[in-house]
Amino acid sequence: MSYFRPNIEKMSGYTPGEQPQEAGFIKLNTNESPYPPPAAVVKAVRAAAGADLRLYPDPMANALRRTIAETFGVKPERVLAGNGSDDLLTMILRGIVGPGRIVAYPVPTYSLYSTLAKIEKARVREVPFPDDFTLPVGLFRRGAAATIIANPNSPTGTMVSNAALSRLARAVSGVLVVDEAYVDFADRDAMSLVEKHPNVIVLRTFSKSFSLCGIRLGYAVAREDVIEGLAKVKDSYNVNRLAIVAGVAALENIAAMRANAEKIRRTRARLTAALEKLGWFVYPSQSNFLFARVKGPLTARQVYEELKRRKILVRYFAAPGLDDGLRISIGSEGEILALIEQLREMHKGE
Numbered sequence: 001m002s003y004f005r006p007n008i009e010k011m012s013g014y015t016p017g018e019q020p021q022e023a024g025f026i027k028l029n030t031n032e033s034p035y036p037p038p039a040a041v042v043k044a045v046r047a048a049a050g051a052d053l054r055l056y057p058d059p060m061a062n063a064l065r066r067t068i069a070e071t072f073g074v075k076p077e078r079v080l081a082g083n084g085s086d087d088l089l090t091m092i093l094r095g096i097v098g099p100g101r102i103v104a105y106p107v108p109t110y111s112l113y114s115t116l117a118k119i120e121k122a123r124v125r126e127v128p129f130p131d132d133f134t135l136p137v138g139l140f141r142r143g144a145a146a147t148i149i150a151n152p153n154s155p156t157g158t159m160v161s162n163a164a165l166s167r168l169a170r171a172v173s174g175v176l177v178v179d180e181a182y183v184d185f186a187d188r189d190a191m192s193l194v195e196k197h198p199n200v201i202v203l204r205t206f207s208k209s210f211s212l213c214g215i216r217l218g219y220a221v222a223r224e225d226v227i228e229g230l231a232k233v234k235d236s237y238n239v240n241r242l243a244i245v246a247g248v249a250a251l252e253n254i255a256a257m258r259a260n261a262e263k264i265r266r267t268r269a270r271l272t273a274a275l276e277k278l279g280w281f282v283y284p285s286q287s288n289f290l291f292a293r294v295k296g297p298l299t300a301r302q303v304y305e306e307l308k309r310r311k312i313l314v315r316y317f318a319a320p321g322l323d324d325g326l327r328i329s330i331g332s333e334g335e336i337l338a339l340i341e342q343l344r345e346m347h348k349g350e
């Protein structure tokens with residue numbers, strides 16, 4: 001007999017990318033930043049790691065809310081901080097979707113959406129992307145309590161236009177969540193849609209472009225009533241003291257993030273060109289990773305395994321539609337050059 005609810009007993013939990021226990025790997029599998037956070041951010045966290053840790057944090061992380069509001073030109077009441085954007089996704093599934101209601105999203109995408117839906121016993125409407133990864137027409141329907149678009153999408157790195165998102169916001173009857181975890185590596189963002197549509201929730205994170213996935217910090221921007229509703233279902237002190245300080249300092253040093261994002265974009269162009277030269281098909285990426293269909297003497301799984309043997313980790317998904325490709329996070333220039341060298345060597349025998 002199980003102690004768990006039947007739906008939890010049946011489901012498998014979210015599978016994160018491998019975090020190798022041995023040192024010495026070039027990690028290009030979990031979309032982390034290859035660059036450290038700015039020294040000023042580390043200094044601020046160190047300074048906050050003192051006696052005040054005996055006190056609970058501000059439940060609404062107001063210092064951070066205000067800084068986010070100033071940085072992006074929105075009202076603080078329209079901002080809610082979370083323990084990573086995963087925490088905000090949990091609040092959305094818990095507070096807006098819930099048991100028996102529908103959550104819709106295009107696939108393939110970030111697999112946590114499906115995990116959270118299973119936990120909530122929500123009904124899932126998964127609509128396959130067309131080959132060009134534009135928004136599938138099957139999403140433009142009423143009935144879903146929440147429709148979620150990762151933009152840029154993972155694992156493809158592709159992006160849909162704001163015009164398409166605006167049309168979708170008008171077509172759906174529930175909220176439209178635009179998960180912008182990777183948007184700082186893209187040419188545009190959808191923040192302005194919050195002003196235009198009462199049902200749009202934009203999610204952002206400090207994990208990728210700000211090099212702070214270890215601190216767990218994200219935020220949502222939406223109309224005040226949506227933010228108030230989400231706040232009702234959040235954990236009481238969901239953002240810790242050190243994360244609040246890190247977030248404020250990161251935004252005060254936003255130029256460092258922008259410079260790192262620019263480096264990643266340059267390295268991304270270099271990797272794309274090198275993979276295309278090997279004959280691989282690379283989807284146009286607006287993210288800090290790219291997805292490529294493997295061509296040549298080895299299958300995608302074999303390339304993944306061979307790279308791992310050579311101490312380079314990339315992400316392989318053993319799923320239909322993805323199992324002939326690899327998702328590669330954009331590392332530092334040196335890491336990507338090392339990867340390219342290994343791949344060229346593997347292709348030599350052709």
Ligand SMILES: Cc1ncc(COP(=O)(O)O)c(C=O)c1O
Pocket residue numbers: 031083084085086087110150153154179181204205206207213216217218
């Ligand atoms: C599309 C997408 N959204 C959200 C997240 C989670 O980000 P966070 O670290 O802020 O929880 C990820 C992380 O991999 C992601 O790929």
